Amino acid sequence: MSNPKRILVIALLLIFVGGLMAWFTQTDGGKVTIKDVRWVGSNGTMMSGLLYIPDGVTAENPAPGIVAIHGYINSREVQDGFSIEFARRGYVVLASDQTGHGYSDPPTFANGFGGPDTLAYLRSLDIVDKDNVGLEGHSMGGWAVAIAAGVYPDDYKAIVLAGSSTGTYGAPDGTPEWPRNLGLVFSEWDEFSALMWLTDVPKEIVSGDKLKAAFGTTDDVVPEKLYGSIEAGTGRMLFQPRTTHPGDHLSTVAIGDAIKWFQMTLDGGNGLNPSKQIWYWKEIGNLIAAIGMIMLLLPVGMLLLKTSYFSELKQEPAPVKSSSKVGWWIAALITMLLGPLTLFTFKDFPTDIEWNASALFPQNITNSVIMWTTLLGLITIVLFLIWHFAFNKKAGGTADDYGLTWMGKLDWRKIGKSLLLAFLITFAGYFMLVLTDYFFKTDFRFWIFAVKLLNPLQLRIALTYFIPFLFYFFMLNLVLFAQLRRDSPSLGKEILVNVVVLVLGYVSVLVYQYVPLLAGGTLALTDESLWGIIMFQFLPIMTIASVLMTFFNRKTGHIYTGAFLFSMVVSWIIVASTAIHYAF
Numbered sequence: 406m407s408n409p410k411r412i413l414v415i416a417l418l419l420i421f422v423g424g425l426m427a428w429f430t431q432t433d434g435g436k437v438t439i440k441d442v443r444w445v446g447s448n449g450t451m452m453s454g455l456l457y458i459p460d461g462v463t464a465e466n467p468a469p470g471i472v473a474i475h476g477y478i479n480s481r482e483v484q485d486g487f488s489i490e491f492a493r494r495g496y497v498v499l500a501s502d503q504t505g506h507g508y509s510d511p512p513t514f515a516n517g518f519g520g521p522d523t524l525a526y527l528r529s530l531d532i533v534d535k536d537n538v539g540l541e542g543h544s545m546g547g548w549a550v551a552i553a554a555g556v557y558p559d560d561y562k563a564i565v566l567a568g569s570s571t572g573t574y575g576a577p578d579g580t581p582e583w584p585r586n587l588g589l590v591f592s593e594w595d596e597f598s599a600l601m602w603l604t605d606v607p608k609e610i611v612s613g614d615k616l617k618a619a620f621g622t623t624d625d626v627v628p629e630k631l632y633g634s635i636e637a638g639t640g641r642m643l644f645q646p647r648t649t650h651p652g653d654h655l656s657t658v659a660i661g662d663a664i665k666w667f668q669m670t671l672d673g674g675n676g677l678n679p680s681k682q683i684w685y686w687k688e689i690g691n692l693i694a695a696i697g698m699i700m701l702l703l704p705v706g707m708l709l710l711k712t713s714y715f716s717e718l719k720q721e722p723a724p725v726k727s728s729s730k731v732g733w734w735i736a737a738l739i740t741m742l743l744g745p746l747t748l749f750t751f752k753d754f755p756t757d758i759e760w761n762a763s764a765l766f767p768q769n770i771t772n773s774v775i776m777w778t779t780l781l782g783l784i785t786i787v788l789f790l791i792w793h794f795a796f797n798k799k800a801g802g803t804a805d806d807y808g809l810t811w812m813g814k815l816d817w818r819k820i821g822k823s824l825l826l827a828f829l830i831t832f833a834g835y836f837m838l839v840l841t842d843y844f845f846k847t848d849f850r851f852w853i854f855a856v857k858l859l860n861p862l863q864l865r866i867a868l869t870y871f872i873p874f875l876f877y878f879f880m881l882n883l884v885l886f887a888q889l890r891r892d893s894p895s896l897g898k899e900i901l902v903n904v905v906v907l908v909l910g911y912v913s914v915l916v917y918q919y920v921p922l923l924a925g926g927t928l929a930l931t932d933e934s935l936w937g938i939i940m941f942q943f944l945p946i947m948t949i950a951s952v953l954m955t956f957f958n959r960k961t962g963h964i965y966t967g968a969f970l971f972s973m974v975v976s977w978i979i980v981a982s983t984a985i986h987y988a989f
Contacts, residue, residue: 409704416704419697420837426690428845430683431485436460437492439846442499443508446522450515453508454501454523455481455846457492462532469673470533472523472553473500476544476568477935478770478984480507483853486660486684487541487567493683494664495674496539499527503549503984508860511767511985517575520549521556528560537671541565541663543653544597551576554584562638563670565590565663568650570601571619581621585638588666589616590659594922595650596934605927608645616643635670642666649922651853651938657682688851694841695849695856698834699949702970703956705833706826710960715826718819720962725892726802732792736888737906739788740881744781745910748940749933751777767987770939771870771979778877785880792888807887808964820965827969831977853938854945857981862989867980875972881907882954882968896959903951911943946975 431439440456462468471491473484481500488500501523505513516522520542528535538561540550547569554564555577563586571579571587579587591602591610598607603615610616611626620632620641633639644662646653653659657680664679710719752773754760760776762769793802804810811819835858841847842858849856859867885903894902918937922928928937953974954967961967 409707412700413704413708416697416701417837419700420694420841421697423690423692423694423697424841424845424847427687427694427847428690430687430690431489431847433489433493433683437489441846442526444522444526446504446519446526447516450504450510450519450522452501452504452510452519452522452526453481454499454526455488456530457488457496457498457500458532459492459495459497462495462497464531467532467534468495468497469537469539469667469671470497470499470527470530471539471541471667471671472520472527472550473498474503474518474520474523474542474546474549475500475506476542476546477503477513478506478939478982479543479546479853480855480857480982482507482848482850482855482857483654484541484543484546485687486654486682487543487663489684489687490660490664490679490682491541491667494668494677496667496671497527497530497533499523501526503546505985507857510989511862512762512988513984513986515988517552517556518545518549520546520551520553523549524553524557524560534673535560537562537673539563539565539667539671541567541667542569543567544569544650545574548574548576551584558583558585562586563588563640563667565666567653567659567663568592568595568597568601570615572615573601579615579619581619581633581641582639586635586640586666586670587619588642588644588663588670590644590646590653590662590666592646592648592650592653592656592659594648594652596922596928596938597650599927599931600934605931606925607922608925611643640670642669649919650934651941655685655688655852657685660684687847691847691849692851694847695851698837698849698856699952701837702830702834702953702974706830706957706966706970707960709826709829715822718822718826718961718963718966722808722886722890722959722962723806725890726797726800726806726887729796732796733889733891736792736884740884740889741906741910743784743910744777745914745940747781748777748914749930749936751780752936754780762986764987764989765869767866767985767989768870768980768983769986770983774979775870775873775877779873782877782880785877785884789880789883789888797887802887807883808958808962809883811963819963823961823963823965824969826966827973830970831973834974835977851945852941854942855982856978859977859981862985863980866985867976870980871972871976874976875968878950878954878972878975879964879968881950882958882964882971885951885954886958886964890958896956899959900952900955903955904948907947907951908944911940911947915940946978949974 542550957967
């Protein structure tokens with residue numbers, strides 16, 4: 406990076422252009438106002454949501470209202486595709502954070518997942534036509550709105566369950582009369598068909614007794630056939646878009662099906678054709694801005710390294726004393742496969758040892774992740790020491806060569822400066838997110854991967870998880886620097902190689918997992934539907950890890966800045982996007 410200022414300008418442009426594109430899309434060119442709202446729900450729980458208000462809607466001119474609730478370990482923004490398109494058709498939309506998710510108070514699962522409180526708040530707004538209220542929820546959000554429909558049976562007119570079901574986790578069983586006017590959007594490749602509708606193969610839910618009971622038929626349910634009577638509130642219709650469970654959020658068909666059902670069942674709105682959608686431009690804008698934010702971290706770091714305070718950290722890496730050619734391939738394969746092949750086993754250990762969410766470690770999903778990464782870190786230490794003492798020490802490999810020491814000694818002042826440098830770089834990225842949220846009411850994301858602002862509680866939690874994440878990524882970065890670094894490749898080539906090493910294993914597991922499902926069967930590992938979806942997020946996370954750690958290894962000649970930096974970034978990303986299970 407010969408000209409960090411030029412790269413900085415490009416990164417800022419990407420953030421601005423992406424944010425502007427996302428804002429323009431979600432507001433439909435300024436025709437929809439979006440408000441970040443808070444309200445007090447049951448037991449004093451503070452709830453959070455995004456309120457979409459179409460142009461011209463007032464207390465004197467109320468519009469139909471729709472509740473939109475996301476699934477497990479997601480947040481209100483994941484419903485953007487549905488929310489944007491509902492609002493463009495003249496509906497007031499309240500996309501809420503479930504309890505324990507996003508900016509709603511923990512714990513998760515409380516108060517019917519926040520569904521009843523969200524419906525009550527939407528109906529309290531004088532801009533909403535109380536006689537035309539719809540409920541839409543994806544996955545666990547479907548249970549939230551189903552519970553709301555059970556608590557307030559007369560307060561809504563129609564419901565869309567996307568990738569969800571009745572009769573699960575507190576949601577009442579579906580009958581031909583309840584819930585009122587049910588539209589079911591359940592994809593052909595939905596990973597949770599056994600959980601939701603007691604049918605192993607998703608496409609075959611049409612033959613399942615549970616679905617037939619909800620539709621009031623003894624025959625197989627016919628997709629897109631109207632059952633019951635919309636006028637009587639007993640209307641039912643099944644839609645089966647060709648996508649996966651999380652793919653509902655990236656499917657114009659799934660979103661169009663939800664639009665179609667509400668246009669059939671709610672009075673009002675502008676009747677805009679369900680196929681005329683623009684939400685995907687927000688996804689593209691968010692992705693452009695996210696790329697800009699990650700890119701921004703590199704020139705910020707370089708400019709800081711040019712200052713007098715941090716300049717002593719800038720150093721060329723020591724000559725390579727890494728594995729032989731055969732040894733390099735062995736180390737690369739171990740690094741590539743060790744994480745993916747142990748995830749499904751190691752992540753269950755907290756449950757096995759009854760390690761429950763606590764005030765110190767309050768996120769069950771993150772606890773499973775740090776259990777896995779900690780065990781990986783321990784295995785990595787053992788393998789690294791075997792490699793060093795059995796092979797590389799004889800070749801003259803030292804701690805200096807591994808980016809650990811300066812002239813044979815730990816320099817705590819430089820290590821401290823590396824930590825401060827990493828913090829300032831992270832702060833620069835976070836500051837751009839603050840500005841993006843302020844001016845555009847968006848964040849950095851794509852699909853189910855998100856870089857969100859932290860509220861005060863999440864910030865405290867992130868600081869706690871930083872330590873275990875640092876342990877693993879320090880060891881992983883040591884492997885990248887000491888064992889996998891090669892003689893004189895370009896920086897770009899080294900980053901690319903490390904991306905392949907850290908990402909390809911997860912891609913391979915996902916291919917193994919999903920090919921049987923996409924071929925019309927079930928997941929290869931049917932019990933790992935949730936964690937298979939979570940694994941998709943490891944693809945961008947490990948790509949970012951490869952870029953940041955490799956770049957700063959090269960620029961500082963040591964592994965500290967890169968390890969500190971990415972551990973901060975990953976703690977921020979995961980904590981802000983994951984459910985809090987402990988009741989503070």
